[in-house]
Amino acid sequence: MAPPSPTPSTAERSPVISALMYGLGIALIGGAATNMLHQPQLLIPVLAAAIAVAVIGSLIGTWHRQRRRPVRDLTTALAPVLRVDSTDGMLKARRRRHGVPTRLTIKYPAVFDERDEKARAEIRDIIATRLGGDVEATWQPPKRRVIVTIDPTPGATDIHDSSKATAPVASSDTEAQALVRARATEVVQAIMGATSRITQIDFDGGTDAPVALHVSYATTSRDLNAVYRQKVLLQVDSKTPGTWRDIWDFENSRVRFELRPPFPRNVPYPVQHPREYGVLPYAAGANGEIISWKLGAKRPHFLVVGPTGSGKTVLIRDIVLSAVLQGIPVILCDPKRTEYLDFAHFPGVILVTDIADIADAIQRFHDLMEERYAEIEAGLIASGAHSKFLFILDEYAVFKKLVNKLWEDKKKEQEKPPKRTTHPCLDDWSNLVLMVRGAGGHLVQGLQRPDADVTGGAERDSFRQRLALDQHTPETAKMMWNNSRIGTDLPSVQGRAMADTGRTNHPEEVQVLRMIPPSVDGHTEEDAWIWEHAREQASNPELWKEVYIPDALLELKARREQRMAVQRARLGIRPGAEAPAEPVSLAKASTSADASEPADAPDDATPPSPGRSEEDQDVQRLEDVGLYELEVGDVVMLEDETGIPCICTIDDIDYSEGDDGEELVDLTYTTEEGEQEVRTFSTDQSLTRRTKTG
Numbered sequence: 001m002a003p004p005s006p007t008p009s010t011a012e013r014s015p016v017i018s019a020l021m022y023g024l025g026i027a028l029i030g031g032a033a034t035n036m037l038h039q040p041q042l043l044i045p046v047l048a049a050a051i052a053v054a055v056i057g058s059l060i061g062t063w064h065r066q067r068r069r070p071v072r073d074l075t076t077a078l079a080p081v082l083r084v085d086s087t088d089g090m091l092k093a094r095r096r097r098h099g100v101p102t103r104l105t106i107k108y109p110a111v112f113d114e115r116d117e118k119a120r121a122e123i124r125d126i127i128a129t130r131l132g133g134d135v136e137a138t139w140q141p142p143k144r145r146v147i148v149t150i151d152p153t154p155g156a157t158d159i160h161d162s163s164k165a166t167a168p169v170a171s172s173d174t175e176a177q178a179l180v181r182a183r184a185t186e187v188v189q190a191i192m193g194a195t196s197r198i199t200q201i202d203f204d205g206g207t208d209a210p211v212a213l214h215v216s217y218a219t220t221s222r223d224l225n226a227v228y229r230q231k232v233l234l235q236v237d238s239k240t241p242g243t244w245r246d247i248w249d250f251e252n253s254r255v256r257f258e259l260r261p262p263f264p265r266n267v268p269y270p271v272q273h274p275r276e277y278g279v280l281p282y283a284a285g286a287n288g289e290i291i292s293w294k295l296g297a298k299r300p301h302f303l304v305v306g307p308t309g310s311g312k313t314v315l316i317r318d319i320v321l322s323a324v325l326q327g328i329p330v331i332l333c334d335p336k337r338t339e340y341l342d343f344a345h346f347p348g349v350i351l352v353t354d355i356a357d358i359a360d361a362i363q364r365f366h367d368l369m370e371e372r373y374a375e376i377e378a379g380l381i382a383s384g385a386h387s388k389f390l391f392i393l394d395e396y397a398v399f400k401k402l403v404n405k406l407w408e409d410k411k412k413e414q415e416k417p418p419k420r421t422t423h424p425c426l427d428d429w430s431n432l433v434l435m436v437r438g439a440g441g442h443l444v445q446g447l448q449r450p451d452a453d454v455t456g457g458a459e460r461d462s463f464r465q466r467l468a469l470d471q472h473t474p475e476t477a478k479m480m481w482n483n484s485r486i487g488t489d490l491p492s493v494q495g496r497a498m499a500d501t502g503r504t505n506h507p508e509e510v511q512v513l514r515m516i517p518p519s520v521d522g523h524t525e526e527d528a529w530i531w532e533h534a535r536e537q538a539s540n541p542e543l544w545k546e547v548y549i550p551d552a553l554l555e556l557k558a559r560r561e562q563r564m565a566v567q568r569a570r571l572g573i574r575p576g577a578e579a580p581a582e583p584v585s586l587a588k589a590s591t592s593a594d595a596s597e598p599a600d601a602p603d604d605a606t607p608p609s610p611g612r613s614e615e616d617q618d619v620q621r622l623e624d625v626g627l628y629e630l631e632v633g634d635v636v637m638l639e640d641e642t643g644i645p646c647i648c649t650i651d652d653i654d655y656s657e658g659d660d661g662e663e664l665v666d667l668t669y670t671t672e673e674g675e676q677e678v679r680t681f682s683t684d685q686s687l688t689r690r691t692k693t694g
């Protein structure tokens with residue numbers, strides 16, 4: 001349907017011409033009447049009255065037409081979009097301010113689909129552009145009408161032209177550049193209205209590839225609305241090649257869209273990054289800059305959320321490395337047991353994988369917190385001066401389930417089981433979340449999905465440092481950031497995340513640093529170099545000489561190693577290539593005087609001889625030994641004729657000679673089942689011997 005056209009003939013006529021025409025008409029009629037009535041003396045007053053009426057009538061008419069003009073123009077502009085047959089009564093201005101309508105009722109026909117979001121947006125845009133102001137529309141489908149309120153912005157309908165060339169002279173554009181300019185103008189005006197102008201386009205080194213669009217727009221309050229800005233960026237981003245970011249200058253009603261350099265991906269852990277005590281690198285920003293977690297009161301604990309495979313383990317490995325490279329010890333709890341095996345013997349790391357041991361670790365860390373608070377209370381050490389200590393609990397939801405099951409099983413063994421239904425360590429964990437930072441402790445909690453207890457409960461404020469990997473669902477976004485849109489368009493790149501980094505007052509996109517240790521698939525030569533360097537630096541005794549770990553926590557490490565040794569022996573596995581690193585000790589009262597340097601141990605504090613418990617004395621090592629090195633009483637691993645390994649104690653060793661003169665060794669041994677056997681070996685063979693260390 002062709003848009004109904006306004007009637008320019010009368011509408012645009014000057015009031016002076018109208019007055020002259022009316023005056024002339026009335027004068028002619030008046031003149032003729034006085035002539036016919038033979039009353040020539042009335043001619044002058046009749047003419048004067050006629051002229052006055054004509055002028056006033058013309059002015060009123062013009063005023064009325066001008067007053068109706070915005071409504072008429074708007075009707076003309078809206079009619080094709082609303083697909084009306086007749087514009088009669090289509091649009092009514094219910095309220096006006098300074099002649100400009102501020103409330104309208106618009107009727108539309110059944111053919112217009114008010115559920116079409118794009119069409120509704122187009123209507124709002126046309127009204128905003130024509131009347132110059134913020135528009136709010138209420139659609140009433142049963143009545144087929146929309147009530148529109150307009151908050152007019154003074155001068156917003158004006159178009160300011162200037163002869164100053166603010167943009168590169170358009171005529172210098174190549175044909176391709178001119179096309180880009182026209183397209184960019186179309187894209188920007190479609191969302192920001194006809195009052196917006198592209199003042200400048202920066203092209204990449206004379207090509208036709210735009211790298212920046214400079215836009216000015218009529219002053220409005222819409223630009224202060226984040227959703228409006230998001231929409232504008234979405235429009236530019238999706239209709240212009242590349243990925244764009246927006247920089248708004250509200251004071252001058254300008255916005256600059258810049259082509260974003262490709263976001264970094266696969267950023268290796270920067271093992272040579274300058275170190276500052278308590279500042280832990282974990283990600284890279286848009287320009288490749290390193291982003292770190294500053295351990296402190298503002299962001300005491302770190303919440304890491306990521307579904308399987310998104311890179312949560314990689315992030316936690318980054319944090320472990322960053323901590324130990326500064327001499328900050330880490331208790332690393334992994335209920336899934338196998339994610340952090342490369343850290344089992346890493347200096348400064350206590351890996352805990354058994355559920356009961358993790359429960360113990362929490363309770364012992366809680367004890368350490370109590371002890372440290374007691375030291376502060378007694379005046380032994382100033383508040384905030386304890387050295388830093390990290391406690392990481394990955395897969396918290398899995399842990400909670402397993403530890404509560406353990407608790408139920410334990411209750412069944414008791415005659416009078418306690419009433420509580422959850423493991424007491426969970427209460428300790430909650431206390432740690434709320435209190436441990438004052439004692440130098442910082443927590444990292446890993447979750448596959450955000451947990452309402454953590455993101456919404458009393459613990460929320462403690463987990464101010466937070467990061468969520470992978471494209472968010474609206475639920476994740478809402479729980480993590482209290483905004484169901486954030487992170488929902490995150491690209492599907494491994495290690496890409498939204499993080500509250502503290503650099504801006506909203507979550508930002510980051511790329512988690514790549515850290516792939518030797519036992520993980522995809523470990524490259526570069527990863528190997530990083531790992532070895534990190535390990536070498538973390539093994540520097542200088543880093544640990546004044547850092548002590550309480551025996552109670554070291555014991556957990558020893559317990560695990562002992563269990564592993566037995567398990568390996570049972571499965572007939574030789575010890576891995578990695579020799580256990582020397583345990584690191586931390587004295588209970590170790591301090592960090594200015595909290596920016598590793599702790600100074602009290603003068604009289606002698607590091608406990610490597611802090612081993614009785615249980616620790618029992619740690620067993622497996623080693624390969626030649627036949628000549630064996631002694632009676634040694635425990636060795638032998639395989640029976642079917643290849644199944646068994647642990648045997650040597651009762652006797654005899655030397656003999658074979659038929660061809662070869663020297664042989666006859667071992668008499670007792671198996672685990674208590675059977676005595678004899679077997680002959682050639683002297684160049686070696687066996688796996690189990691020894692106790694300590």
Ligand SMILES: Nc1ncnc2c1ncn2[C@@H]1O[C@H](COP(=O)(O)OP(=O)(O)OP(=O)(O)O)[C@@H](O)[C@H]1O
Pocket residue numbers: 266267306307308309310311312313314315339494495496511512513514515516520521522
């Ligand atoms: N930041 C990253 N940079 C490069 N590659 C990464 C990054 N994060 C993860 N990856 C790749 O994705 C793989 C899976 O990551 P990761 O093991 O951390 O996932 P996850 O979330 O812990 O999953 P799961 O819980 O199943 O172990 C890594 O082995 C690595 O190949």
